[in-house]
Amino acid sequence: xxxxIQTAFPFIVFAVGILLAFQGVLxxxxxxxxxxxxxxxxxxxxxxxxxxxxxxxxxxFADLLKFIFKEDLVPDKSTKFVYxxxxxxxxxxxxxxxxxxxxxxxxxxxxxxxxxxxxxxxxTRLPMTIAQIDVGVLYVLGIxxxxxxGIALAGWSSNNKYSLMGGLRSSAQMISYELAMGASVIxxxxxxxxxxxxxxxxxxxxxxxxxxxxxxxxxxIVFLIAAFAETNRVPFDLPEAETELVAGFHTEYxxxxxxxxxxxxxxxxxxxxxxxxxxxxxxxxxxxxxxxLEPGSIPYALVSHVGFILKICAFLFLYIWIxxxxxxxxxxxxxxxxxxxxxxxxxxxxxxxxVIVYFLNR
Amino acid sequence: xxxxxxxxxALSGILFTIGAVxxxxxxxAIGMFMCIELMLNAVNLTFVAFSRYYSxxxxxLFVFMVMSVAAAEAAVGLGIIISFFRxxxxxxxxxxxxxKN
Amino acid sequence: MATSALFFLFAGLAIACAISMVxxxxxxxxxISLIGVFVSxxxxxxxxxxxxxxxVQILIYAGAIMVLxxxxxxxxNMDEDKPLNRLRYLYAVGGxxxxxxxxxTFFIFYAVMRAPxxxxxxxxxxxxxxSIGSAMYTEYLLPVExxxxxxxxxxxxxxxxxxxxSQPQMEMVVNSELETRNExxxxxxxxxxx
Numbered sequence: 001x002x003x004x005i006q007t008a009f010p011f012i013v014f015a016v017g018i019l020l021a022f023q024g025v026l027x028x029x030x031x032x033x034x035x036x037x038x039x040x041x042x043x044x045x046x047x048x049x050x051x052x053x054x055x056x057x058x059x060x061f062a063d064l065l066k067f068i069f070k071e072d073l074v075p076d077k078s079t080k081f082v083y084x085x086x087x088x089x090x091x092x093x094x095x096x097x098x099x100x101x102x103x104x105x106x107x108x109x110x111x112x113x114x115x116x117x118x119x120x121x122x123x124t125r126l127p128m129t130i131a132q133i134d135v136g137v138l139y140v141l142g143i144x145x146x147x148x149x150g151i152a153l154a155g156w157s158s159n160n161k162y163s164l165m166g167g168l169r170s171s172a173q174m175i176s177y178e179l180a181m182g183a184s185v186i187x188x189x190x191x192x193x194x195x196x197x198x199x200x201x202x203x204x205x206x207x208x209x210x211x212x213x214x215x216x217x218x219x220x221i222v223f224l225i226a227a228f229a230e231t232n233r234v235p236f237d238l239p240e241a242e243t244e245l246v247a248g249f250h251t252e253y254x255x256x257x258x259x260x261x262x263x264x265x266x267x268x269x270x271x272x273x274x275x276x277x278x279x280x281x282x283x284x285x286x287x288x289x290x291x292x293l294e295p296g297s298i299p300y301a302l303v304s305h306v307g308f309i310l311k312i313c314a315f316l317f318l319y320i321w322i323x324x325x326x327x328x329x330x331x332x333x334x335x336x337x338x339x340x341x342x343x344x345x346x347x348x349x350x351x352x353x354x355v356i357v358y359f360l361n362r
Numbered sequence: 363x364x365x366x367x368x369x370x371x372a373l374s375g376i377l378f379t380i381g382a383v384x385x386x387x388x389x390x391a392i393g394m395f396m397c398i399e400l401m402l403n404a405v406n407l408t409f410v411a412f413s414r415y416y417s418x419x420x421x422x423l424f425v426f427m428v429m430s431v432a433a434a435e436a437a438v439g440l441g442i443i444i445s446f447f448r449x450x451x452x453x454x455x456x457x458x459x460x461x462k463n
Numbered sequence: 464m465a466t467s468a469l470f471f472l473f474a475g476l477a478i479a480c481a482i483s484m485v486x487x488x489x490x491x492x493x494x495i496s497l498i499g500v501f502v503s504x505x506x507x508x509x510x511x512x513x514x515x516x517x518x519v520q521i522l523i524y525a526g527a528i529m530v531l532x533x534x535x536x537x538x539x540n541m542d543e544d545k546p547l548n549r550l551r552y553l554y555a556v557g558g559x560x561x562x563x564x565x566x567x568t569f570f571i572f573y574a575v576m577r578a579p580x581x582x583x584x585x586x587x588x589x590x591x592x593x594s595i596g597s598a599m600y601t602e603y604l605l606p607v608e609x610x611x612x613x614x615x616x617x618x619x620x621x622x623x624x625x626x627x628x629s630q631p632q633m634e635m636v637v638n639s640e641l642e643t644r645n646e647x648x649x650x651x652x653x654x655x656x657x
Contacts (some may be wrong), residue, residue, distance in 0.1 A: 081490065134591055138518035145526030149498065149533065156491060156537050164537065171534045175527070195592050365470040368576055370507070373474045373567035377500070383561035384485035387554070392490050392536060396497050398634050399528065400481055401540050403504055408518075414511040417595045423603055426595070429523045430610045434526040434617030441624030447539050453490075460635050 005117045017130050021098050028309070029266045030060035036320045043324035063243065067259040075158055075252045082157035087253065087260035090150025094267035095175035097142045100136040101274050102197045104128035104305035106229045108296035119188035128301060129198060136183060136197040137145045140275060141178075150233075150264065166248030169238045169331060175208045176338040177229035177236075183346035184222040187353040188212050201283035208287040213280040215356075218349040220280045222342055227272040229338065231265065234323040249323055254280045277308065284308040370411035378404035390453040391443050395436075402432055466510050473510075479504040490536045494529060501525045515592045 041048025049056040107126040155167015192203035204210045213220050229236040250261050286305040293300040384397035406425045413421025480499035487493050501524045508517035
């Protein structure tokens with residue numbers, strides 16, 4: 001009995017971790033949708049949803065129920081297999097990066113040997129990350145770039161010209177802005193000397209002046225703009241521009257399949273906010289907290305975790321704010337901006353960083 | 363227990379053969395292009411497997427080179443395909459016979 | 464044990480996707496199958512402890528090259544390949560040649576396996592980003608530079624290939640084509656649209 005439990009224990013810990021992380025992220029995403037409707041309402045002088053529960057807090061669940069019970073229409077001449085595959089690809093690629101998020105610092109001060117069957121013997125650290133891989137940045141960039149297929153294939157398989165235009169636009173847009181995004185991350189990777197998300201945070205702790213938003217300000221701006229384009233948000237929401245393309249790539253999708261696309265978009269927003277926080281704002285690090293609480297203890301980890309979530313929420317609010325403020329680009333403007341302004345700026349930032357790092361390390 | 367080197371090599375051989383047969387059977391240019399990518403990937407798998415079992419990083423480095431070459435090939439190859447389509451409204455490689463007579 | 468299970472699962476998936484890629488006539492299905500092959504190969508790289516290569520495989524092959532391919536397929540709105548109606552016996556010839564190639568490949572690998580080899584040492588540093596990076600910029604600097612120049616050439620070549628011909632030039636090409644091939648004239652409006 002004992003060996004079985006000892007073998008199974010790591011899997012149970014991973015399962016609990018995955019459950020907590022995914023559940024937490026999906027809850028935040030659900031309430032981002034509500035927050036978006038509320039904040040947009042306030043920006044436009046309205047109240048926003050307030051009927052379901054006090055201040056409308058049950059609205060996400062009401063929306064979910066509505067999506068489940070709607071009629072599921074499948075266009076007659078669509079390519080069925082690809083039509084069903086597309087939303088699955090979109091949501092899977094949106095959810096996969098969650099496993100490398102650094103939710104908080106490593107907990108080191110607990111002695112785990114009190115656990116029964118000796119499963120805790122020899123364990124000294126409990127990381128608040130599901131998978132620690134040393135190429136976390138590349139992993140997140142790669143998985144999010146695979147997410148394009150969801151949109152492109154949805155547009156192609158619906159057999160609708162608006163959908164096809166939306167799919168084409170989104171793949172062109174994502175290819176273009178991915179370059180600028182990748183180039184803007186290079187500066188951070190050079191300064192921290194690590195591709196691991198935890199390693200990048202550890203290079204930024206001890207002082208808020210070490211946050212890479214200061215030495216890499218150009219990189220931060222480029223990353224932020226490219227992030228808006230990657231997630232198809234206003235002012236870059238050309239793939240689903242209502243006034244031109246009906247609803248773009250998801251014109252022919254209804255009920256739960258549409259809900260999957262909708263969720264994928266908001267989870268992508270969350271992912272990009274996490275990347276922004278980790279790369280440029282020091283991740284879970286809160287200035288001065290190390291003096292109040294002992295680093296490595298559970299309260300320190302929890303307060304740091306709350307700080308991490310708050311930083312992400314600030315970025316999510318920025319998304320909503322900009323949606324309520326800016327008009328949409330035209331498509332040629334979008335392409336010109338990406339290729340002729342953003343990419344050269346990112347490359348110039350890389351070269352500048354190389355020169356500075358070279359002279360600093362001499 | 364880890365799979366042996368032979369298992370990876372066998373997989374690589376099978377994939378390479380499927381790719382080669384695909385190049386013979388496919389008649390549209392994009393299909394042939396994708397089959398060639400499959401062959402390149404089969405070779406990459408051999409490189410990485412040898413790199414692992416002989417603890418030498420050179421194999422992985424050359425996989426990186428192969429990927430760069432494949433990216434360059436994609437850019438130029440798809441450019442050629444697009445301009446071919448503009449002139450011929452066809453993807454069939456049998457139509458690329460202007461120099462024949 | 465877990466590694467073996469992963470290997471057989473994803474090796475099977477890779478072979479199935481590869482066969483499906485060759486089998487399907489619709490280019491979009493072929494492309495989706497090829498993406499499946501790339502993703503399974505990436506998992507196999509992880510079982511070989513090459514995490515950097517695995518991540519780059521997803522980033523470059525699945526995330527960049529195949530997106531371009533799918534984009535071109537959608538842009539050109541390609542339909543299915545017509546089946547080969549003349550020279551049908553070529554299927555048999557191709558299959559036979561493929562079999563010979565498979566046997567040859569296995570023979571080479573068999574010969575390689577017979578060669579004396581070192582014991583597998585569990586060197587965990589091989590395959591991480593640091594080892595690849597330091598090898599890239601010391602021992603293999605020249606190949607890296609050559610690849611850089613190759614990529615620059617590809618960028619320039621791509622731009623030159625897909626630039627728009629000025630209208631008279633374009634018409635010249637199209638007309639000469641039409642004369643030689645006696646195609647029906649209705650395909651003309653396609654060209655103008657492109």
